[in-house]
Amino acid sequence: MKGIRDLARHLDISIGTVSRALNGKPDVNEETRRRVLEAAESLGYVANQSGRALRKGSTGVIGFMMQTGREITGQGDTFFMSVFDGVQAVLARHKLDLVALLCSSEEDPHDYLARVVARGFADGLIISATRRRDRRLELLAKHKIPFITLGRSLTDAGQPWIDLDFEGMAETSIARLVERGHRHIAVTRPHDDTNLGYVFVDRCRDALERHGLKLDESHIFRSTPNEAGGYQIARDLLACEVRPTAIVLVNEAVAIGFYRGLSEAGVKPGRDIAVIGRQSPHSQFLSPRLTCFSLSLRELGIALAQSLLATMPAYAESYPDSAGRRLWPMELVAGESDAFTVSPD
Amino acid sequence: MKGIRDLARHLDISIGTVSRALNGKPDVNEETRRRVLEAAESLGYVANQSGRALRKGSTGVIGFMMQTGREITGQGDTFFMSVFDGVQAVLARHKLDLVALLCSSEEDPHDYLARVVARGFADGLIISATRRRDRRLELLAKHKIPFITLGRSLTDAGQPWIDLDFEGMAETSIARLVERGHRHIAVTRPHDDTNLGYVFVDRCRDALERHGLKLDESHIFRSTPNEAGGYQIARDLLACEVRPTAIVLVNEAVAIGFYRGLSEAGVKPGRDIAVIGRQSPHSQFLSPRLTCFSLSLRELGIALAQSLLATMPAYAESYPDSAGRRLWPMELVAGESDAFTVSPD
DNA sequence: TGGCGGCCCGTAAACGTTTACGGTACTATG
DNA sequence: CATAGTACCGTAAACGTTTACGGGCCGCCA
Numbered sequence: 154m155k156g157i158r159d160l161a162r163h164l165d166i167s168i169g170t171v172s173r174a175l176n177g178k179p180d181v182n183e184e185t186r187r188r189v190l191e192a193a194e195s196l197g198y199v200a201n202q203s204g205r206a207l208r209k210g211s212t213g214v215i216g217f218m219m220q221t222g223r224e225i226t227g228q229g230d231t232f233f234m235s236v237f238d239g240v241q242a243v244l245a246r247h248k249l250d251l252v253a254l255l256c257s258s259e260e261d262p263h264d265y266l267a268r269v270v271a272r273g274f275a276d277g278l279i280i281s282a283t284r285r286r287d288r289r290l291e292l293l294a295k296h297k298i299p300f301i302t303l304g305r306s307l308t309d310a311g312q313p314w315i316d317l318d319f320e321g322m323a324e325t326s327i328a329r330l331v332e333r334g335h336r337h338i339a340v341t342r343p344h345d346d347t348n349l350g351y352v353f354v355d356r357c358r359d360a361l362e363r364h365g366l367k368l369d370e371s372h373i374f375r376s377t378p379n380e381a382g383g384y385q386i387a388r389d390l391l392a393c394e395v396r397p398t399a400i401v402l403v404n405e406a407v408a409i410g411f412y413r414g415l416s417e418a419g420v421k422p423g424r425d426i427a428v429i430g431r432q433s434p435h436s437q438f439l440s441p442r443l444t445c446f447s448l449s450l451r452e453l454g455i456a457l458a459q460s461l462l463a464t465m466p467a468y469a470e471s472y473p474d475s476a477g478r479r480l481w482p483m484e485l486v487a488g489e490s491d492a493f494t495v496s497p498d
Numbered sequence: 499m500k501g502i503r504d505l506a507r508h509l510d511i512s513i514g515t516v517s518r519a520l521n522g523k524p525d526v527n528e529e530t531r532r533r534v535l536e537a538a539e540s541l542g543y544v545a546n547q548s549g550r551a552l553r554k555g556s557t558g559v560i561g562f563m564m565q566t567g568r569e570i571t572g573q574g575d576t577f578f579m580s581v582f583d584g585v586q587a588v589l590a591r592h593k594l595d596l597v598a599l600l601c602s603s604e605e606d607p608h609d610y611l612a613r614v615v616a617r618g619f620a621d622g623l624i625i626s627a628t629r630r631r632d633r634r635l636e637l638l639a640k641h642k643i644p645f646i647t648l649g650r651s652l653t654d655a656g657q658p659w660i661d662l663d664f665e666g667m668a669e670t671s672i673a674r675l676v677e678r679g680h681r682h683i684a685v686t687r688p689h690d691d692t693n694l695g696y697v698f699v700d701r702c703r704d705a706l707e708r709h710g711l712k713l714d715e716s717h718i719f720r721s722t723p724n725e726a727g728g729y730q731i732a733r734d735l736l737a738c739e740v741r742p743t744a745i746v747l748v749n750e751a752v753a754i755g756f757y758r759g760l761s762e763a764g765v766k767p768g769r770d771i772a773v774i775g776r777q778s779p780h781s782q783f784l785s786p787r788l789t790c791f792s793l794s795l796r797e798l799g800i801a802l803a804q805s806l807l808a809t810m811p812a813y814a815e816s817y818p819d820s821a822g823r824r825l826w827p828m829e830l831v832a833g834e835s836d837a838f839t840v841s842p843d
Numbered sequence: 844t845g846g847c848g849g850c851c852c853g854t855a856a857a858c859g860t861t862t863a864c865g866g867t868a869c870t871a872t873g
Numbered sequence: 874c875a876t877a878g879t880a881c882c883g884t885a886a887a888c889g890t891t892t893a894c895g896g897g898c899c900g901c902c903a
Contacts, residue, residue, distance in 0.1 A: 155859090156858090156859055156860080157859065157860065157861095158859075158860095166882085166883090167882065167883045167884075168859095168860085168861095168883090168884095169861085169862075169882070169883060169884075169885090170881085170882055170883075172860070172861055172862080173861090173862085173882090176861080178861095178862090179880095180880075180881060180882080181880095181881070181882080182880080182881060182882085185881085185882090197612070197616065198616070199612070199613055199616030199617055200617065200859080200860070200861095201552075201616075201617060201618050201858090201859050201860070202548075202551075202617035202618055202619055203547075203548045203549075203551035203552040203557070203618060203858080203859075203860085204548075204552050204858070204859030204860035204861085204888090205859075205860050205861075206547075206548035206860090206888090207546075207548040207549050207552050207858090207859080207860070207861095207887090207888045207889065207890085208859080208860045208861045208862085208887070208888050209860080209861065209862095209888085210888075212548070216597075221579050221580075221582040221583040221586060234566050235566075237566040237600050238566040238602065238603055241566060241600065241602040241604075242602070242604065245602060245604070245605070250613075251600050251602075252561075252597045252598060252599055252600060253597060253598035253600060254597055255582050255586065255596050255597065255598060257583065257586040257587070257590060257596075258583055259586075259587070259590070260590070267542070267544070268544055271542065271543070271544030271546075272544055272545065272546060272547035273546050273547055273548060274547055379779065380779050380780045380782075380783050383783075384783060406779070406780075409754075409780045409783045409784075410780070410783045412783070412785075413783040413784070413785060416785050434724065434725050434751070435725045435751075435754045435755070435780070437725075438725050438728075438729060438754045438755045438757070438758040439754075439758070440757075440758060440761050500889090501888090501889050501890080502889065502890065502891095503889075503890095511852085511853090512852065512853045512854075513853090513854095513889095513890085513891095514852075514853060514854075514855090514891080514892075515851080515852055515853075517890070517891055517892080518852090518891085518892085521891080523891095523892090524850095525850075525851060525852080526850095526851070526852080527850080527851060527852085530851085530852090545889080545890070545891095546888090546889050546890070548888080548889075548890085549858090549888070549889030549890035549891085550889075550890050550891075551858090551890090552857090552858045552859065552860085552888090552889080552890070552891095553857070553858050553889080553890045553891045553892085554858085554890080554891065554892095555858075
């Protein structure tokens with residue numbers, strides 16, 4: 154029960170054969186293989202992770218690095234849980250396990266990752282919350298660890314990435330709002346240096362200009378990507394000299410705080426201002442329902458895993474054409490929060 | 499750069515001494531220790547995890563088991579993120595790392611855990627989402643893995659646990675509502691067999707009886723612990739023959755769906771019905787603000803880690819009196835959602 | 844001078860696997 | 874019958890660490 158040695162002794166077979174049988178290698182009689190598998194099952198034997206990893210040089214685990222402390226990720230309640238589920242659906246087919254590597258908010262993410270890498274903890278990594286410039290990517294590339302990022306970065310280490318299509322969101326939102334007569338459209342961005350802020354605002358600016366409008370720099374609202382941030386955005390917006398008649402919220406958690414901030418001033422989304430945001434578990438339960446951009450999180454997880462495995466020699470053959478770098482589409486789900494239109498005066 | 503061997507060669511010292519120096523063992527000259535640490539730092543050497551674990555029999559990681567797919571836990575990302583942060587604050591002091599072990603929604607949690615244990619993945623475990631009866635606990639006890647559960651279970655493996663004080667929440671809520679004249683008070687519970695449902699409902703029933711009231715069995719609403727579940731609760735409540743004038747929501751995510759369900763029927767929390775719930779990132783941004791029970795998640799994480807370490811021989815001395823089993827207090831935060839009172843007719 | 848103890852260091856075994864290599868028994872083929 | 878080939882299995886080395894053990898050197902004391 155202790156190790157493969159005991160299992161071998163119990164079966165009166167050499168440990169080499171037992172190992173081969175368990176790992177599905179050839180050169181082992183089908184009858185013996187059956188016996189071995191049976192005995193392993195009944196005795197509850199599972200190969201020790203450390204021994205195997207030491208010998209093979211691979212651990213069989215894929216790490217998903219994230220940082221504890223909410224303000225950092227800017228994702229809402231269930232985002233990661235759903236993505237994980239998709240990732241695992243793919244990994245399970247290869248007997249790979251997924252673990253979340255949790256970097257404390259007190260530790261530097263780069264240092265943390267350096268430790269993870271040097272210790273040989275995982276065979277591959279998924280990196281979330283990438284920064285606009287991110288030394289972690291260079292580190293991983295230097296150590297030749299297969300990895301993929303959820304989010305782009307200016308730092309290019311040649312790795313694959315998947316990012317939400319904030320460009321598309323910008324285009325679609327602006328077009329929709331302009332068509333409804335809005336001339337003063339506000340946009341938001343996270344307070345920190347995640348790449349999405351730059352991408353999104355820039356693209357909104359472009360889209361507006363293409364419609365002959367100009368993005369008022371005082372109508373770019375920066376906030377933490379959480380409920381309190383949304384509240385702050387509402388306060389800031391209401392204090393504007395020229396009040397925007399529409400706004401696009403780029404972070405999913407801010408909507409509810411934003412609603413609250415408006416309502417305290419008697420301003421109602423959909424009636425007095427048009428609001429477009431991101432889908433979240435509660436966006437359809439707000440009043441009015443939030444017009445928002447949705448995406449399939451589980452599918453996103455599947456795509457992440459596939460693209461990662463495609464870069465790992467041992468698994469690449471199963472994923473011949475998993476695109477390396479791509480934007481993940483988001484789809485507009487109409488609610489009533491953007492019902493407010495402006496008449497051409 | 500490859501291993502301790504190269505580091506030793508580079509320093510012209512034996513690998514034994516290098517290892518001792520790095521691990522802070524005695525029997526090594528302070529000057530050599532300095533040299534070793536310096537060289538390790540500059541060459542970026544970090545001990546290989548597999549080799550060390552294989553030899554030492556311990557991995558230096560603590561696992562937090564959770565299940566992907568949200569409906570299972572009823573807790574959102576932010577809940578765990580905050581708890582993690584607390585756990586890590588403690589673990590960091592002992593150079594222990596925290597990883598989240600993610601059990602796929604497609605795999606049986608018991609099987610998953612059996613794998614984790616047999617592979618010797620972690621030195622200690624924190625188990626969340628414990629069921630009313632939970633074979634996992636027996637499994638862990640059998641293998642003598644130190645662990646603690648977040649949540650109680652009828653299955654008693656002698657392990658320490660910490661659970662939210664739903665009893666206290668029941669007592670306080672009922673007392674508060676009864677005092678405000680309510681005679682028909684509804685309660686909720688999750689749809690599955692987590693222990694909290696039984697505990698909470700039973701205690702509410704007791705509390706009501708102590709006030710001379712009786713819990714109407716048709717006023718116990720069972721739902722998934724998410725937004726949709728809350729919506730469902732509202733629909734069910736509104737369809738009651740005798741409509742409750744107050745309700746206590748035991749899951750944190752349901753409030754917003756519940757609000758929505760009410761508002762579609764023109765019923766307003768705080769004005770037409772009293773609502774008490776659980777704190778969540780958005781409970782203070784609802785209109786009206788939710789009167790709710792809050793708890794310090796980070797502190798909870800700290801307590802979990804301390805109680806776990808207290809059961810591990812190698813660390814126990816640092817935590818002489820970390821209570822083994824205890825209820826985690828929750829504090830009532832007054833909003834306006836329970837402002838509705840019933841006049842004694 | 845001899846012995847003892849303290850400090851520091853090197854040697855080698857051990858942890859549990861996987862896998863290259865070689866060996867045996869049997870079958871087929873000439 | 875000799876040889877080659879096949880199917881299966883055992884042996885042992887290797888992975889990178891930690892640590893028990895022993896030994897050299899030095900200083901101190903009798």
